[in-house]
Ligand code: HEC
């Protein structure tokens with residue numbers, strides 16, 4: 131997955147090209163471009179021109195992700211809540227860090243819109259209130275930031291940019307379902323029946339958890355409550371957005387419980403029971419929750435089992451154990 135094109139790019143200061151800028155510091159640094167390939171069938175990956183992927187930046191982002199030094203308030207690291215083995219989730223309402231490079235609205239209510247750089251700026255400045263002076267007085271980090279960004283002084287921007295580069299590498303594209311789609315794996319009979327439920331009117335899951343990303347990256351009220359929380363309406367102020375939350379990807383869903391924005395379900399069995407007979411009507415419920423009058427899809431115990439085994443074909447073990455994503459300390 132990580133084909134690295136290792137060719138060197140040397141940025142040479144104007145000093146070397148002109149002879150009369152003697153006061154300027156010599157800003158010379160070498161970065162190694164990090165080649166990210168868009169997996170088969172995924173939408174095109176857009177990388178902002180002002181934050182190109184480099185081996186140095188990705189490695190630095192990974193260190194920062196696991197280092198409590200960036201927490202200005204407590205002593206947490208990103209990795210203390212977002213645990214790799216749980217597909218980068220853990221606490222009750224955590225969101226996964228999978229394929230977020232293809233996302234443009236972050237957090238359950240979509241509070242932050244834009245690029246990974248934008249959400250990382252939020253994480254660094256508002257959530258962690260990172261004290262960059264701690265990084266600036268750390269000689270190892272000073273060196274690593276200089277190597278990755280050529281900067282003498284670390285600001286929250288470089289911290290966010292390094293994290294964003296690391297996040298772009300968190301790609302899951304190697305589940306059994308992916309292998310099946312490219313003709314490298316066959317589904318069991320139960321999995322194949324589950325697939326039909328998922329992609330047909332019987333289950334309708336694909337309308338929201340569709341495409342290779344297994345999410346539409348939109349906001350919906352899937353019928354959890356009679357009086358839903360504000361959700362997306364908290365941000366837009368639009369009463370029609372009441373109870374709408376971000377559709378999470380179902381990639382690695384087996385590993386990322388508990389489920390829903392408030393972690394109300396501990397198991398996938400409970401989630402399936404909810405879609406089958408636990409739907410609750412409220413004014414903003416999504417029109418796709420067609421069978422709400424009957425309480426839900428009314429799946430038989432066999433259909434529930436088939437759907438469950440199919441959901442487990444979204445598990446990508448290479449992702450949850452990939453050493454390139456793990457704690458480097
Ligand atoms: C105390 C636990 C905790 C820590 C520590 C933590 N997070 Fe989170 N993170 C969460 C929770 C909970 C959510 C969902 C919150 C929400 O949507 O309101 C979340 C959501 C996110 C999202 C949004 C994902 C999406 O799909 O929209 C990103 C990105 C993220 N965290 C990155 C980070 C980074 C980077 C760090 C370290 C700087 C970090 N988190 C540290 C708990 C944590």
Ligand code: HEC
Pocket residue numbers: 328333334335336337338339349350351352354374375376377378379380383386388389390391392398401402405416418419
């Ligand atoms: C109308 C769009 C829509 C449809 C259709 C839909 N979902 Fe969801 N799904 C969502 C949204 C939105 C959430 C998050 C809701 C929340 O937490 O408030 C969600 C959450 C989930 C979760 C929990 C994810 C997590 O990380 O916590 C699972 C599992 C899930 N859905 C599976 C399914 C299955 C299986 C089907 C088909 C039977 C299905 N969904 C149909 C929109 C939908």
